[in-house]
Amino acid sequence: MNLALYEAALERISGLFGEDATGHDVHHTLRVYRMAMRLAEAEGADRELAGLAAMLHDADDPKLFDSGDGLPNARAFMKEQRIAPARAEAVCTIISEVSFSKNGAKRPSTIEGMVVQDADRLDAIGAIGIARTFAFGGHRGQAIHDPNRTSGTSIAHFHEKLLKLKDLMNTDEARRIAEERHRFMEAFLLEFREEWDGTR
């Protein structure tokens, strides 16, 4: 997307997220944007559609905003920026297909949706994913780990969701990146367990 549009989007999401510390800060969105551009390049996807969807993908997240299903923040921004209605609609479709909680393992219907979903999921794994998990867990007041529990702790979240993400990638480039990040998480979990058990 052109620089003016990027800067307007950056200003809007900075205003929307403020100082959020739950893992949905503006830096998450910018990482998703940069990764989406890298994947879009590799896949020959429409970079403006993927870029707008990446920049706006959490702008109506129900955990942060009382937006309902209509994506009002994303739509308002695109209207102000005079994005053609059909393209704005395409961006909204991408955004609604990206969410894990809403769509689970269902694949997005377009290549742009696939790259944005992959970019969002890649930001949940690897070193950044580990950091976000404990930040989110702390924000929620949940324990780091409890050997007697398989849910409701940050370590449990790795098994419930994060270790599954590499097999859910849509594109080849994302799969390659995910495999490396996955190995890093496994090494982290092994080290964590050995330190916990006192065997290291």
Ligand code: ADP
């Ligand atoms: P996004 O909307 O960007 O896809 P989510 O809202 O699902 O991400 O989660 C934000 C971050 O918090 C992610 O890194 C995710 O893995 C992490 N997270 C989500 N649920 C939990 C949980 N129950 N415990 C720890 N971390 C979590």
Ligand code: NI
């Ligand atoms: Ni996100």
